[in-house]
Amino acid sequence: MKNLISGIDISKDTLDYCSLSTEKVEVITRGVLDNEKKAIEKWLKSHDQKNTVFALEHTGHYGATLINCLHKNGYVFYLINPLELKKSLGIDRGKSDAKDAYRIAEYAITNKHKLEPYQLPKENLGRLKALITARERYVKMSVQVQNSLKANEILNQSIDVKVLIKEEKKQYKSIQKSIRNIENEMQKIIEADQELKSSYKKMTAVIGVGPVIAIKCIAETDNFLKFDDPRKFSCHCGLAPFPYQSGTSIKGRTKTHFLRDKSLKAVLTKRAISAIQHDPQLKTYYNRKIKEGKHHMSVINAVANKLVLRIFAVVKRDEPFVKLAA
Template identity: 35%
Template sequence: MKNYKEVVGIDVSKKTIDAYCYQAQVHKEFKNDIVGYKSLLNWVLKSTKGVSVFYCFENTGYYSLKLALYLNSQKIVYVEESPLKIKRSSGIVKEKTDRLDASLIARYGWIYREELIPSTVKSTTHLELGRLLALRDQLVRNNAGLKGTLKEMKVFLTSSTTDAGCISLKRSIDYLSKQVKAIEIRIEELIFDDVSMQKNYELLSSLKGVGFVVACQLIYHTGNFTRFDNWRSFSSYCGTAPFAHESGTSIKRRKQCHYLGDRKMKSLLSMASISAIQHDSELRIYYKRKLAEGKDKMLAINNVRNKLIARAFAVVKRGTPYVVLQNYAA
């Protein structure tokens, strides 16, 4: 990106986008739709006088996805960056406006242009898989809430079978359960329609503790194991990798996991680890050994989490299912 002469910072909101050219120091607001994107490109061409330009904006979910899809379709170079990275590179900022945010994004893009890598849009299958997994999680949470409400209502009623509220809750629970099942069927279709995804899913399913949801989430978050070079990088992404905290000779704390990470993936790996400890003899022995060494229970579970991540990357890289070596020990 160091050969580019101009960067356009874009602050994306639901209905509008604010663009700021860093070198030209001009700003303009556009609509967050196809017409607005076309006007943006024409405006940038006039403002920058045809010099090489790349675009930089924050990842704001569905709002920025439309812009990314359009730029990708026009083969225009862009960088979709984490909002936290941009925020922490901005220093102390006392004011907040869309114009100021756009200028800070442009400043970030220009300062770090030699380190930034052009972004690409995920495949249609990958995007749909992410949407379905997120929708499934939301429906499962809603269903769990309704089940809790129904359980509390039954305590105070003499006959829950005739109560109108309980009947309505049961119908809602049954309906949501059917919707979750339908989404899972569609997710399976997406996985099995792609040869590479299907193979990796079957390899991941050979691991104790890794079920349908965890395997699908691993495939999605790793970009079908193309996004991360090794399991340690993914462990850092999930927030399960321990980091040192030292300063001089007086501060030497034990290594701890950083609070920044994908909490959803970390939670799923925690549940997978507990299941693996119960059903995998190797991991159960490993977990008990860590406890015997005097390690905290959660620290031992985190060690198992990293073991599972390492195994997941190993079976995919090797291309063969996981084999429990204890079964073949002499």
């Protein structure tokens, strides 16, 4: 363990930092700097790589500059899940950026046995993540415009809103074009990287796994380096059921947890429905479970979990997918 832990609270314009000694958990230094490359580079020069480790929350784009600077200069740093940090605080009063920086550093010292240094993914994976996120945003916009267009077409029967209909049709075409451009760019990245191309080709051979879910899985798992166990990935997606019981009085039903990657679960659920229609083995499994009295969505969830197991099997074992008879 390093001698100094520097906790950093990230905001859009500034970075609040608090450095603690790992032995006595005492404040050594604290302060604020601008969230820009020059200021961060200058601040990092005052730290010894051998004796300092940094801890920061995952804040998306706001922390990208700091993470790149830490990685480029060879510093060890931890990227902490904000929810995990919040849940660990217990009863707490008050909140400020300076206080949050102290809490991050203290959490890193207390939980040093659980934390692993963050490894920045390859540039192509970073680009894929940004593009797949943008695609999801454009798809939501497309649905909103479509719904508004349908509503205005009904309204047009009693009130003249042809101008609105015309504008929304333009918007819809523009959004669809943007989605196609993003998908083409993602395919170019996949084709240019041999490792990504290999994983993509294996996954899309699995019945029910299309281009979007394949790219989504590659981006979320850092091309299957972040997750070794498919069951852990199922838990991340919200497909793994958990019991809810205690003693003799509390006996809730086993169900999936609300803490999950909702976009991944939504895509996997849709692909599971498609897989049931096209894969004889999964169709037989679905029909059998429904006859046994299982709920429709419970079986769909189980099929989505089977898709995850198949994806990991073909990628990790380096074996092609083989379609089996029912």
